[in-house]
Amino acid sequence: xxxxxxxxxxxxxxxxxxxxxxxxxxxxxxxxxxxxxxxxxxxxxxxxxxxxxxxxxxxxxxxxxxxxxxxxxxxxxxxxxxxxxxxxxxxxxxxxxxxxxxxxxxxxxxxxxxxxxxxxxxxxxxxxxxxxxxxxxxxxxxxxxxxxxxxxxxxxxxxxxxxxxxxxxxxxxxxxxxxxxxxxxxxxxxxxxxxxxxxxxxxxxxxxxxxxxxxxxxxxxxxxxxxxxxxxxxxxxxxxxxxxxxxxxxxxxxxxxxxxxxxxxxxxxxxxxxxxxxxxxxxxxxxxxxxxxxxxxxxxxxxxxxxxxxxxxxxxxxxxxxxxxxxxxxxxxxxxxxxxxxxxxxxxxxxxxxxxxxxxxxxxxxxxxxxxxxxxxxxxxxxxxxxxxxxxxxxxxxxxxxx
Amino acid sequence: xxxxxxxxxxxxxxxxxxxxxxxxxxxxxxxxxxxxxxxxxxxxxxxxxxxxxxxxxxxxxxxxxxxxxxxxxxxxxxxxxxxxxxxxxxxxxxxxxxxxxxxxxxxxxxxxxxxxxxxxxxxxxxxxxxxxxxxxxxxxxxxxxxxxxxxxxxxxxxxxxxxxxxxxxxxxxxxxxxxxxxxxxxxxxxxxxxxxxxxxxxxxxxxxxxxxxxxxxxxxxxxxxxxxxxxxxxxxxxxxxxxxxxxxxxxxxxxxxxxxx
Ligand SMILES: Nc1ncnc2c1ncn2[C@@H]1O[C@H](COP(=O)(O)OP(=O)(O)O)[C@@H](O)[C@H]1O
Ligand SMILES: [Mg+2]
Numbered sequence: 001x002x003x004x005x006x007x008x009x010x011x012x013x014x015x016x017x018x019x020x021x022x023x024x025x026x027x028x029x030x031x032x033x034x035x036x037x038x039x040x041x042x043x044x045x046x047x048x049x050x051x052x053x054x055x056x057x058x059x060x061x062x063x064x065x066x067x068x069x070x071x072x073x074x075x076x077x078x079x080x081x082x083x084x085x086x087x088x089x090x091x092x093x094x095x096x097x098x099x100x101x102x103x104x105x106x107x108x109x110x111x112x113x114x115x116x117x118x119x120x121x122x123x124x125x126x127x128x129x130x131x132x133x134x135x136x137x138x139x140x141x142x143x144x145x146x147x148x149x150x151x152x153x154x155x156x157x158x159x160x161x162x163x164x165x166x167x168x169x170x171x172x173x174x175x176x177x178x179x180x181x182x183x184x185x186x187x188x189x190x191x192x193x194x195x196x197x198x199x200x201x202x203x204x205x206x207x208x209x210x211x212x213x214x215x216x217x218x219x220x221x222x223x224x225x226x227x228x229x230x231x232x233x234x235x236x237x238x239x240x241x242x243x244x245x246x247x248x249x250x251x252x253x254x255x256x257x258x259x260x261x262x263x264x265x266x267x268x269x270x271x272x273x274x275x276x277x278x279x280x281x282x283x284x285x286x287x288x289x290x291x292x293x294x295x296x297x298x299x300x301x302x303x304x305x306x307x308x309x310x311x312x313x314x315x316x317x318x319x320x321x322x323x324x325x326x327x328x329x330x331x332x333x334x335x336x337x338x339x340x341x342x343x344x345x346x347x348x349x350x351x352x353x354x355x356x357x358x359x360x361x362x363x364x365x366x367x368x369x370x371x372x373x374x375x376x377x378x379x380x381x382x383x384x385x386x387x388x389x390x391x392x393x394x395x396x397x398x399x400x401x402x403x
Numbered sequence: 404x405x406x407x408x409x410x411x412x413x414x415x416x417x418x419x420x421x422x423x424x425x426x427x428x429x430x431x432x433x434x435x436x437x438x439x440x441x442x443x444x445x446x447x448x449x450x451x452x453x454x455x456x457x458x459x460x461x462x463x464x465x466x467x468x469x470x471x472x473x474x475x476x477x478x479x480x481x482x483x484x485x486x487x488x489x490x491x492x493x494x495x496x497x498x499x500x501x502x503x504x505x506x507x508x509x510x511x512x513x514x515x516x517x518x519x520x521x522x523x524x525x526x527x528x529x530x531x532x533x534x535x536x537x538x539x540x541x542x543x544x545x546x547x548x549x550x551x552x553x554x555x556x557x558x559x560x561x562x563x564x565x566x567x568x569x570x571x572x573x574x575x576x577x578x579x580x581x582x583x584x585x586x587x588x589x590x591x592x593x594x595x596x597x598x599x600x601x602x603x604x605x606x607x608x609x610x611x612x613x614x615x616x617x618x619x620x621x622x623x624x625x626x627x628x629x630x631x632x633x634x635x636x637x638x639x640x641x642x643x644x645x646x647x648x649x650x651x652x653x654x655x656x657x658x659x660x661x662x663x664x
Contacts, residue, residue: 224502232492
């Protein structure tokens with residue numbers, strides 16, 4: 001019994017007296033979960049706010065004036081007023097459907113020509129119709145539909161109440177929904193766009209993190225690196241050799257994870273919406289994804305190599321890499337749960353964030369070649385800087401042989 | 404010319420807090436090698452004799468281009484370690500127990516790997532490997548992972564691998580340290596063989612008998628400074644009783660006295 005206590009005390013002391021372990025074991029888990037969820041909450045809140053403040057673009061035909069007047073300046077409470085812009089719909093129905101699908105217009109309401117008259121003379125005239133165009137694949141269109149239709153339904157209800165003595169005329173008007181207002185491919189891709197970029201980047205990082213520190217800090221720690229340094233091999237060759245081999249291995253590891261996700265997707269998607277079809281993506285889409293993966297893996301391996309060359313031990317390297325891993329996690333989460341992919345050119349120069357953003361875009365078929373090239377070229381430049389630094393470090397005896 | 408000239412090298416290390424604790428000193432800097440010069444000639448074994456912490460490894464590392472002297476230079480043949488370090492590396496073998504081989508690989512794999520990094524021809528690689536592996540009795544273990552081999556065998560593999568490029572300069576740091584007598588003899592026999600081949604051999608040691616048995620010329624280094632430097636015979640003559648041991652301990656005592664003063 002005494003021995004057990006002695007051992008327990010020693011083992012606990014071992015951890016508690018080691019600052020690194022204290023941070024790793026006690027601080028990081030709580031902190032990281034707190035950060036992740038706070039961030040996720042904030043991002044989603046921001047997104048909701050952004051949608052609520054969005055100006056609804058409504059096109060109408062023959063809308064009753066009473067309805068129009070209600071919509072304009074509708075009080076939403078909390079000192080907020082419905083932000084809406086109402087235009088007359090002059091285009092043909094098919095054109096309107098296209099514009100709704102592409103996101104130019106949030107909502108189209110086409111009322112029958114004699115709509116109000118038909119409601120007024122409901123006993124003698126036929127039931128009038130309201131035709132609705134909206135894109136449930138787009139959050140802003142969805143929001144517009146809900147806001148505007150609640151007013152329309154209230155109008156319907158008030159008419160219904162005025163007919164209480166004629167219960168057989170329960171229906172006030174007929175609502176029809178227009179077709180071709182939703183891009184099915186984009187819809188199907190949206191779930192993936194949320195999930196995949198984040199997972200891909202996390203797997204890339206995790207793959208590189210599991211081999212990078214061992215290959216560089218580990219060799220320093222085990223004194224095998226100096227054996228390499230006394231050969232006439234150029235330091236820059238060593239740096240490139242390390243970075244390229246680590247990149248290939250990390251890439252293979254990430255691709256394995258990627259394939260795993262793809263294989264499990266049919267099951268996963270079945271649960272969600274029953275439309276789990278990956279054949280919406282063409283070969284060229286997969287090629288673009290692979291290209292982004294390669295660019296990103298170089299960058300991540302470059303970073304991890306520099307940190308590993310600086311660290312004296314594998315343990316120290318893993319510790320120093322942690323914060324960057326968390327930043328990557330956070331970037332992944334923010335981008336995935338954020339609004340639609342950002343198309344701005346400059347965004348794609350930001351390491352990791354640019355790549356995750358672009359990946360989200362590729363999954364919803366909303367990206368440009370320019371952005372793909374920007375991510376590729378900028379990653380190669382960042383990697384070149386890392387390799388240069390690595391070369392300098394390999395030449396620096398204080399870093400390579402510090403005691 | 405295959406002489407190796409060490410010219411007034413000095414190497415200072417900044418001491419970390421941890422090291423100050425170990426060395427029990429308040430000084431922020433440590434002069435590990437203090438203005439040391441010597442010459443090693445082809446066909447000779449030069450011995451650097453000194454107690455632990457005297458600066459032997461540091462001096463040899465400067466020669467092997469792993470670190471740069473703050474002052475002075477070393478000429479390995481015609482090449483300066485400061486200016487032509489990669490030429491120096493092409494021509495030198497450096498063995499120290501601070502350089503390790505990766506456990507995961509076999510002697511065959513590592514031998515070929517380092518041969519290629521030295522730019523040795525494939526046919527020469529195999530020829531030389533066979534000869535060296537046989538010479539050191541590695542051949543039977545050529546396909547066993549380094550991790551599974553004994554300390555002595557590991558040391559012999561390191562030795563063979565340090566020679567993949569058949570260099571003219573051999574720099575061995577405490578080459579028999581921690582080895583059993585048989586393995587130690589294999590190593591010292593080989594050093595003698597290298598001398599006969601006309602190579603320039605430098606070894607460091609804290610063991611007097613190694614110097615007496617092997618070295619043609621010797622430098623005694625104490626606390627970074629070269630206290631004596633001559634042929635073995637002439638150095639012995641400086642001793643009160645003609646014994647290397649007496650001289651060595653006199654130097655050590657002298658330097659301890661300085662420390663306490
Ligand atoms: N990288 C280093 N950083 C700081 N001090 C060092 C370093 N290398 C060696 N020293 C110090 O220099 C002195 C000489 O060390 P070393 O050359 O290893 O001696 P030897 O090989 O003769 O035993 C020692 O006091 C040692 O602690
Ligand atoms: Mg030493």
